Amino acid sequence: MDKWILIFFATICIASCTNSEKKEQIGLKKNDIRIVSLVPSITTELVSLGVRDQIVGATSYCDITKQDKKLIVGSATEVNIEKILVLKPDIVFAYELNSEKTIQTLRNNKINVVILEKLESFDDICNHFLKLGEYVGKKNTAHIIIRNCRNKIDSMVNKISFKKQKPKMFFQIGANPIFTVLPKTYMQDLILLSGCENIANGLEHGSVTREFVLKSNPDIIFVTTMGIMGMDEKKNWEKFTELNAVKTRRIFIIESEFACIPTVLAFTKSLEIIFEKLH
Amino acid sequence: MQKKYINWILILVTLLVGLVFTIILALCVGEQNYTLAELTKIIYIKTGMDYTIISEIRLPRIILGLSIGGALSISGLILQGVYRNPLVEPYTLGISGGAALGVVIAIFFNLNTTMGSLFLTFSGFIGSISATFLVYFLSLRKRHLDVNKMLLIGVMISFISSSMIMLLMSITTKENINSILFWTMGSLDETNKYMIKSVWIVSFLGLLLSYLFANTLNALKLGMTSAKHLGIDTGKSIAILFIIASILTGMSVSVAGVIGFVGLIIPHTLRIIIGSDHRILIPASFLGGGIFIILCDVISRKVISPNQLPIGVISGIIGGFVFIFLISRTKVKTM
Numbered sequence: 173m174d175k176w177i178l179i180f181f182a183t184i185c186i187a188s189c190t191n192s193e194k195k196e197q198i199g200l201k202k203n204d205i206r207i208v209s210l211v212p213s214i215t216t217e218l219v220s221l222g223v224r225d226q227i228v229g230a231t232s233y234c235d236i237t238k239q240d241k242k243l244i245v246g247s248a249t250e251v252n253i254e255k256i257l258v259l260k261p262d263i264v265f266a267y268e269l270n271s272e273k274t275i276q277t278l279r280n281n282k283i284n285v286v287i288l289e290k291l292e293s294f295d296d297i298c299n300h301f302l303k304l305g306e307y308v309g310k311k312n313t314a315h316i317i318i319r320n321c322r323n324k325i326d327s328m329v330n331k332i333s334f335k336k337q338k339p340k341m342f343f344q345i346g347a348n349p350i351f352t353v354l355p356k357t358y359m360q361d362l363i364l365l366s367g368c369e370n371i372a373n374g375l376e377h378g379s380v381t382r383e384f385v386l387k388s389n390p391d392i393i394f395v396t397t398m399g400i401m402g403m404d405e406k407k408n409w410e411k412f413t414e415l416n417a418v419k420t421r422r423i424f425i426i427e428s429e430f431a432c433i434p435t436v437l438a439f440t441k442s443l444e445i446i447f448e449k450l451h
Numbered sequence: 452m453q454k455k456y457i458n459w460i461l462i463l464v465t466l467l468v469g470l471v472f473t474i475i476l477a478l479c480v481g482e483q484n485y486t487l488a489e490l491t492k493i494i495y496i497k498t499g500m501d502y503t504i505i506s507e508i509r510l511p512r513i514i515l516g517l518s519i520g521g522a523l524s525i526s527g528l529i530l531q532g533v534y535r536n537p538l539v540e541p542y543t544l545g546i547s548g549g550a551a552l553g554v555v556i557a558i559f560f561n562l563n564t565t566m567g568s569l570f571l572t573f574s575g576f577i578g579s580i581s582a583t584f585l586v587y588f589l590s591l592r593k594r595h596l597d598v599n600k601m602l603l604i605g606v607m608i609s610f611i612s613s614s615m616i617m618l619l620m621s622i623t624t625k626e627n628i629n630s631i632l633f634w635t636m637g638s639l640d641e642t643n644k645y646m647i648k649s650v651w652i653v654s655f656l657g658l659l660l661s662y663l664f665a666n667t668l669n670a671l672k673l674g675m676t677s678a679k680h681l682g683i684d685t686g687k688s689i690a691i692l693f694i695i696a697s698i699l700t701g702m703s704v705s706v707a708g709v710i711g712f713v714g715l716i717i718p719h720t721l722r723i724i725i726g727s728d729h730r731i732l733i734p735a736s737f738l739g740g741g742i743f744i745i746l747c748d749v750i751s752r753k754v755i756s757p758n759q760l761p762i763g764v765i766s767g768i769i770g771g772f773v774f775i776f777l778i779s780r781t782k783v784k785t786m
Contacts, residue, residue, distance in 0.1 A: 233624060247622055348571075349633050349640065349759065377758040379633075382640060383482040383508045384757035386500060408642045412507060414500045 205262040205308060209234065210251055211288055214265045217301055217435050220317065221310040228259045253277055263307060291434045294361040298322075301436050321440040325365060328447045332367035339391035341368035342417070345432060347401050350385070351378045358434050366446045368392060386412060392450065393417040396428040424449045459731045466738040470517070473742045477513050477749050478505055482757055511647050512639045516748050517741035518647075518654035519639070519707050520717075522699040524740025525661050527714020528732060529696040532668035533689050534602055540714035541700035544601075545582045545608030550704035551635060552612040553578020558630050559619045571634070572646065575705025582608050583697035587690070595686050598675075601693070636761030637708040639748050650706055657699045658737045664692055668729040710747075710763045713740055716770040723777055743770065 208229035209215040215234035218227055229245035230237050237244045245255045251274055256264065266275055267288040278285050286307065291297050298318045305314025341363050343353040352372040353359040363370045371388040372380065393409055395402045402425045409415065409423050417423050430442040479485045483504065485493065493501045527540040541547050557574035585608060590601040616635075620628055641647055667688045670678040678685050703710070717740045718732065725731055747765040754760055 247624075250621065346629070348630065349638060349761075375757065377755070379759060380757050381482060381508075381752055381759045382642075383504055383752070386504055386508065387482045387757075389500060411642070412503055414503045 206260060207308065208245060208256055208259060208261040208264045210246065210264065210266045210270050213434050213438075214267075214288060214304065216433065216438070217304055218308065220435070220437055221305055221308060221313050223308045223310060226308065228261060229256060256283070257281055265304075291358045292356045293358055294325075294365070294439055297358055297434050297436055297439055318436055321436050324440055325443060328443060328451075329365055329367075331447070331451055338367060338369040340371050340388065340416075341366070341392045341394065342371050342385055342388065342390035344393065344395045344405060345428075346378070347398060347405050349379045350382060352380050352385075354378050358439065359431065362431065362439070362442055362446060365443055366450060368450075385409075386415065389414075389416050391416045391420065391422065393423040394426050394431075394446065395423070396426055396431050398428060402428075422450075458725075462725055462731060462735060463738070466735055466742070470738055470742050473745045474513055477516075477745050478509050480749050481509060481752055511641065511644070512748055513745055514651055515639045515641055515647055515707065516745040518651045519703045519710065520713055520740035520742070520744030521737035522650075522654040522657055522703045522740075523710065523713040524717040524736040524743075525657060525733060526696040526699040526703075528718040528729070528736045529661055529664075529668070529692050530714070531718060532671055532729065533692050533696075534598060535671065535674075536602065537719065538715075539602070540712070541696065541703075542709070542711050542714070543609060544605030545586055545612065546579050546605070546697050546700040547704045547709060548609040548612030549582025549585075550575040550579035550701050551709060552615055553581070554634055554705065554708075555616045555619050555631050558627050558634070559623050561627075569643065569646075572705045576701050579697060579701025579704060582612070583694070583701070587693065598689065633761065634708045635763070637710040637763030637766070639707055639744075639762060641706065646706060650702060653702050654699065657695055658734065660695055661692070662730075662733050664688060664695075665729040665733055668692070668733075672727065708761075708763065710744065710766050712767050712770045712774075713743060716766075716774045717743055720774060720777055 204223075204226045206228045207218060207223065207226050209218060209227060210231055212231060212234045215227065215230045215236060218224065219236065224236065227236060227243065230243050231251075232244045232247050234243075245259070246252050251270065253274060256278065261283060264278055264283055264285045265288065266285055268290070270287075275285050275287065288300065289296070291300060298321075301318060302311065302314050305311040343359060343363055345351050345353055345359070352375070353363065353370060354375055354377075355370060355373055360370055368391075371385070371390050372378075393406075393415075395405045395409075397403075398405075406423050406425060410418055412418060424446075426442060426445055430438045430445065475487065475490070479487065479490050481504070483501070485501070485505075489501075490505070493499070493505055496502065523541060530539045530541065530544060531537060553574040553576070554571050556578075557571050562570050562574065586601055586605045589604050590597050592600070616631070620631055623631075667678075667683050670681045670683045671685070671688075673681075675685050700714075718736050721732060721735050721739050725735060744762070744766065747762050747769065750769070751760040751762045751765045
């Protein structure tokens with residue numbers, strides 16, 4: 173009798189596992205590639221390309237895992253390799269923070285791992301987005317999104333009113349210590365496209381002293397939100413009444429979720445916010 | 452007046468003059484260097500960006516450097532006296548570990564972004580006080596403090612705190628890792644004037660209070676039994692001294708992050724030079740610690756200007772080398 177009860181429960185368990193596997197595959201069609209993204213910005217881009225249902229794994233910091241925790245395969249730096257192998261992805265997107273050992277292990281298990289290159293400009297972001305579109309069979313969608321964004325940016329750039337001398341901008345992306353946007357980063361393009369000059373031109377490291385900023389005397393200061401720390405930093409800068417940006421009341425807050433995410437749509441949105449404040 | 456006291460006055464005057472020169476150097480050197488004449492003119496005029504840099508950026512850092520350098524030095528001196536162990540310093544005994552853990556927990560839960568950066572300081576202080584209470588109450592045996600037990604428990608708390616910090620770092624976001632790393636390396640960048648004033652007041656009060664126990668610390672050098680025979684209530688004295696050291700360390704770590712080795716290097720260096728009488732060591736350590744931290748801050752601001760190095764890195768490397776040099780060249784006077 174005990175033996176039959178055990179077999180009965182085992183059968184129910186096996187049946188429920190099979191059913192759940194079928195449910196998970198409902199969103200995926202036969203020819204859809206299975207994607208794992210270890211990079212939050214790439215996950216966002218994949219969703220904008222319309223392949224959300226093909227994402228079978230993502231990090232705990234990707235937006236989609238906030239709604240579906242079953243998709244979590246790791247954190248910003250650590251991944252559960254076993255879980256990724258079980259998911260049998262066709263492609264895994266990774267970046268510099270993922271350990272080389274993890275990437276090598278995945279490749280040794282014949283998983284295609286694509287590593288995000290460093291994005292130094294808006295052009296790099298667009299090229300990367302196009303390549304992403306190619307990988308997931310959505311190249312045309314990527315083209316359309318990029319074209320629309322470039323058109324928006326071009327129409328904004330034509331409205332620039334700083335004709336004679338470019339104003340100096342300090343773009344703060346960190347507090348304690350103070351971090352500035354550096355040249356050869358995509359955020360530098362936010363400054364240049366808005367018709368301004370970066371006070372950090374020529375620097376190689378982003379951590380600067382408050383004294384450096386005062387000495388540079390920027391005309392415009394943008395501070396990313398960083399929670400409420402952005403507001404705290406804005407108030408800190410407003411204490412220095414000798415700053416040009418304080419005299420002309422051009423210290424602004426910009427949301428980190430737009431300014432600090434290297435995607436085509438977030439970049440365009442950030443530029444819209446900057447233009448709204450400046451021009 | 453005895454020759455000894457004349458020497459002490461000379462030592463204090465020398466240190467005070469050294470402090471004045473260090474302050475002038477720190478005011479003159481930075482992103483923009485000023486000569487003494489230019490500095491005088493700027494202070495006299497009291498307007499313009501140069502005056503803002505001197506009064507709003509450099510001067511607060513100097514005051515903070517003096518307060519924290521002094522606090523950490525005295526804290527180290529007190530703990531070395533209480534434990535009669537030359538290797539003891541504020542960072543060995545769990546106080547700073549507790550402060551660091553408090554701050555890391557706040558960063559992990561993004562409390563600094565939701566409640567303001569002042570909350571980090573508050574968390575650090577709560578962490579250090581919690582560690583202090585743990586060490587104190589776990590070391591009580593039949594209402595008496597067991598000093599050896601305090602040392603061991605303090606060291607273990609320090610290890611546990613480090614491990615928990617590593618655990619939190621391994622599961623938190625990339626942005627939080629950066630915040631934690633930079634905080635643990637120390638910084639004198641503080642814009643809140645009330646915070647700077649509070650640190651200065653607490654540090655100075657710590658100096659005055661610990662000076663009241665100078666003779667007690669001298670007696671403790673002879674051992675617990677001898678100190679008791681000299682009429683010292685060792686249990687009560689050790690408890691009070693431990694609390695003073697904890698508050699000074701907790702405050703320093705929660706405001707400026709981890710600036711290591713000051714509590715070890717400065718007292719030992721001064722012992723080599725001026726002897727081990729705490730009546731001169733305490734004020735000398737305060738001044739010496741202040742001078743040391745202000746100089747480290749100047750170096751951290753200038754070496755890779757306009758970028759800055761974390762001050763904890765400078766204090767550790769320079770302080771360590773200078774100390775090894777002094778120790779290897781002189782016979783160490785006993786504590």
